[in-house]
Amino acid sequence: MPALPFKSWSLFVVAGVVTVLSLSVLPTTEQVLDQRRQAVAVFQHGGGRWLTDDNLVDAMATLPLRGRLSKVVWDHSILTVDLTADSADGVWADLAQLVSFACGDTRNVKQLLVRFFASKSSGRTLMMAAETRKSDWSLEALADPLLPAKLADPDGNNNIRLSVTPSGKRWLANFAN
CATH class of the missing domain: 1.20.5 (Single alpha-helices involved in coiled-coils or other helix-helix interfaces)
Known part of the structure; x- marks a missing residue:
């Protein structure tokens, strides 16, 4: 037992x-x-690359942006970019580059947030902010060579949501003149 x-x-x-x-x-x-x-x-074929914390700096460094990168944050499929520019001449081209990169070249970016700042002697001033989602864009729209001009047109642009500050309106208007 x-x-x-x-x-x-x-x-x-x-x-x-x-x-x-x-x-x-x-x-x-x-x-x-x-x-x-x-x-x-x-x-995998034809889907773009994965954006990770490890390759974020290399991926952003390859973009031909006119403005200076001030801050880049990658968090839960949301890419947030802060650009500082001396003038408004490259804003639309930079925005088009970032949209093409985030929505066309990468597989795991679902939302892009971009803020444009002007550098002044008193510091940085927010001029405009843009928000878009990957689901707002088709591959044809991203491949369009007139994308920067379409982004600048407030009536013909439904894919991106812009917020322009009063000083940003003057900043953009000075560039247009």
């Missing part, structure tokens, strides 16, 4: 050891799955 409690306790000990060993293998399995996901993302 004393052998029966020993067998039941030994069964619990064996089950505990198996559980501990199987739990210790989980991190290795997760690393293997992450490597497979990254390999699949690299070799």
Whole structure:
């Protein structure tokens, strides 16, 4: 009779050891799955690249922007970009570059937020802000060479939401003259 409690306790000990060993293998399995996901993302056809914290700086550095990048934030599929410009001459071209990059060249950006600042002797002044979503754009619209001009037209532009400050209206009007 004393052998029966020993067998039941030994069964619990064996089950505990198996559980501990199987739990210790989980991190290795997760690393293997992450490597497979990254390999699949690299070799998928025609979908663009994944934007991550690791490649954000390199991706933004390749964009030919006229304004200076002040701040770039990548958080939960939302790309936020702050640009500082000395004049308004490159605002629409920069906005078109950022929209094409975020909505056309990347796979995992769902929303783009852009703020334009003017550098003045007293500091930076917000001139305008733009917000758009990837679902607002078709590939044909992103490939249009007249995209900067269409972004500047407030009546013909339904894909992007602009907010222009009063000083930003004067800033843009001075460029137009």
